[in-house]
Amino acid sequence: MRAVDIIIKKRDKQVLTGEEIYFFIEGFTKGSIPDYQAAAFAMAVLLNGMTPQETTDLTLAMAHSGEVLDLSDVVEVAVDKHSSGGVGDKTTLAVLPIVAACGLPCGKMSGRGLGFSGGTLDKLESIPGYNVNLSTEQFKKQLREIGIVLTGQSADLAPADGKMYALRDVTGTVPSTPLIASSIMSKKIAAGANAILLDVKVGLGAFMQTLDEARQLADLMTAIGELAGRKVKTLLSDMNQPLGQAVGNVLEVREAIETLHGGGPEDFREHCLHAAAHMLVLGRRANNLEIARSIADSAIANGSAWQAFRKLVAAQGGDISYVDSPQKMESARIVETVPSPESGYLSQINARVVGEASVELGAGRAKKDDPIDHAVGFEILRKVGDRVEQGQPLFVIHANDAAKLSQARQTVLTAHRFSPMPVPALPLFYE
Secondary structure (H helix, E strand, O other): OOHHHHHHHHHOOOOOOHHHHHHHHHHHHHOOOOHHHHHHHHHHHHHHOOOHHHHHHHHHHHHOOOOOOOOOOOOOOOEEEEEOOOOOOOHHHHHHHHHHHOOOOEEEEEOOOEOOEOOHHHHHOOOOOOOOOOOHHHHHHHHHHHOEEEEEOOOOOOHHHHHHHHHHHOOOOOOOHHHHHHHHHHHHHHOOOOEEEEEEEEOOOOOOOOHHHHHHHHHHHHHHHHHOOOEEEEEEEEOOOOOOOEEOHHHHHHHHHHHHOOOOOHHHHHHHHHHHHHHHHHOOOOOOHHHHHHHHHHHHHOOHHHHHHHHHHHHOOOOHHHHHOHHHOOOOOEEEEEEOOOOEEEEEEOHHHHHHHHHHHOOOOOOOOOOOOOOOEEEEOOOOOOEEOOOOEEEEEEEOOHHHHHHHHHHHHHHEEEEOOOOOOOOOEOO
16 A cells, blocks of 8 residues: 555545555554655545544544553543633633542543644643653553543554644644544543543634534544444533633633632633533433532532642642742733723624634744743633623733734734624533
8 A cells, every 4th residue: 555545545535444544544653654645634634524434443543553541440430521622711621620529530631732722731831840741650640549630642642643633733634523533532542531521612713613513523423432432422512702711821720720719700610510510420420410510519619629630730740839829820021901992792702713813922833833922812801792881891912022912902803793782692502
């Protein structure tokens, strides 16, 4: 077999065999198939799609490109969660401590930012000293000892996905359903999860713009999970406007900390508790969502969720003083509150525009080796449906460059649209 023939076959909308997919992924992982051929393959998949069987073969090829973790000697049931990416989506930082505090061990491997979507690892690295590069042995030891791990994808686990993940970000091939599904599920399968909660984002700031697209991704990942013998639950959640208020690494960590203390924006707190409840049911810590939600509420109220977060940071080398006093974390040099240019009801706060503006400020990457400025970002103070009067605060910009701030101000103003008539609030979850 030759890589170019496989690329041509997919370019011409033909169905690849499992053998062809395994050959390509193995060659890409080992370096005999170069980045430029993998980029061409990814674009062919983006343009022409894959059948469920092809996508399952791609998932398993990536999962088995390295070590496949078995956690059965560490925990009774390994539960994981994954979000398909969004703007202001810092849910993992709050959900994992809540679930761990309820007695359900959580070990998660997260990724970096893709396009306009922020990455959990980038947020964690704004905590000085936090180590996102645990070995498999360290991962299992920490999960056994304190019941919570949040680290980067081990080089030994699904290495093909790690390489493909970085390539997709800079080749315009992020929003491909088969590539998203196989990336997510290969990591979950390789990381040893028995039960998986998938949070599929829908809307302007998501890779899935419509409910139909989101359902397609959800169905595909559920099918892959079932074929691999995993229990999968999928939530379809709104990403037309940013989740919570904070967009940007340090700002989002601070908001997650505030939420674990019982505060935080109402939409973000509700989202986290709903996701945590589903994980507790998946992990057999509660018989139904009502009981699970009550347990999750209690974990925040009694402080155990916050203590779980502190244990996590300490176990992975993070400086606890920065999470105990989040104001110590890196701050932007310029902070500007932008007033509303008009009065009316907010009809749209385009999450994608806000996300892209945060990348321009330096909170994300335009190229895969770009440095991240952890301090910059936005606080989006309003929600769709809110009544706003001219001159009232609309959003806050945190920047380290005056020219970038000026551009960001104009961009994020365009993300806000007004209506003279009342507008209904957006739902948190669709189904």
